[in-house]
Amino acid sequence: KNEVEQSPQNLTAQEGEFITINCSYSVGISALHWLQQHPGGGIVSLFMLSSGKKKHGRLIATINIQEKHSSLHITASHPRDSAVYICAVTSYGNKLVFGAGTILRVKS
Amino acid sequence: NAGVMQNPRHLVRRRGQEARLRCSPMKGHSHVYWYRQLPEEGLKFMVYLQKENIIDESGMPKERFSAEFPKEGPSILRIQQVVRGDSAAYFCASSAGQGNEQYFGPGTRLTVT
Numbered sequence: 001k002n003e004v005e006q007s008p009q010n011l012t013a014q015e016g017e018f019i020t021i022n023c024s025y026s027v028g029i030s031a032l033h034w035l036q037q038h039p040g041g042g043i044v045s046l047f048m049l050s051s052g053k054k055k056h057g058r059l060i061a062t063i064n065i066q067e068k069h070s071s072l073h074i075t076a077s078h079p080r081d082s083a084v085y086i087c088a089v090t091s092y093g094n095k096l097v098f099g100a101g102t103i104l105r106v107k108s
Numbered sequence: 109n110a111g112v113m114q115n116p117r118h119l120v121r122r123r124g125q126e127a128r129l130r131c132s133p134m135k136g137h138s139h140v141y142w143y144r145q146l147p148e149e150g151l152k153f154m155v156y157l158q159k160e161n162i163i164d165e166s167g168m169p170k171e172r173f174s175a176e177f178p179k180e181g182p183s184i185l186r187i188q189q190v191v192r193g194d195s196a197a198y199f200c201a202s203s204a205g206q207g208n209e210q211y212f213g214p215g216t217r218l219t220v221t
Contacts, residue, residue, distance in 0.1 A: 030207060031207070033209075033210075035212075041214070042199075042212060042213065042214040042215055043151075043199060043201075043212040043215070044212070045209060045210065045211060045212065048209045086150070086151065088151075090207070093156065093163070093164050094139070094141075094156055094163070094164070094203075094206045094207065095141065095153040095156055095164060095166075095167070096141070096143070096151075096153060096201075096210065097153065098143075098150050098151040098152070099150065100150045101150060
């Protein structure tokens with residue numbers, strides 16, 4: 001079993017829909033990260049959080065430390081949100097351990 | 109303030125050649141991380157360096173791979189005698205310190221023919 005599990009693996013949404021991507025982890029962590037990767041492109045850090053909730057524009061990230069679970073929400077989704085969303089955790093040391101990613105496609 | 113820079117962006121090598129991938133961290137960052145993304149697979153940690161020191165190389169293959177981060181200049185990931193299985197995207201990230209947010213470079217896409 002991977003240390004970081006994401007669901008769903010693939011997600012297709014209609015423009016304007018509310019989207020949720022889930023992440024569960026099985027190790028102790030100091031922080032959890034949500035990253036975005038466009039096809040053939042680089043990786044952008046969206047959030048780094050260790051408790052509670054963070055919001056940036058239409059994106060919201062939450063984490064429940066007791067349940068070892070985090071969610072990334074996208075409100076009013078848009079085709080430009082189409083990308084791979086990756087959950088990662090900082091466990092022991094300073095290295096990141098990554099989930100497999102969620103491929104999101106938003107149709108207009 | 110320029111972000112993390114990697115070069116080259118694309119690198120083609122024949123089997124048996126050497127590949128050198130460079131990473132210049134963000135200004136003020138002294139911690140560098142290398143990650144590899146194999147085709148159709150997720151990202152995996154390779155090595156974590158501070159200036160002139162390797163802190164954690166638990167993700168580095170035992171042979172042919174090495175990394176350095178000298179006092180002056182960029183961090184270098186070196187792959188000797190490349191094989192087809194080394195074809196992947198190699199990402200570098202940097203941070204200001206341990207526990208700080210990591211910022212990623214655009215990646216180097218290595219193709220071994």
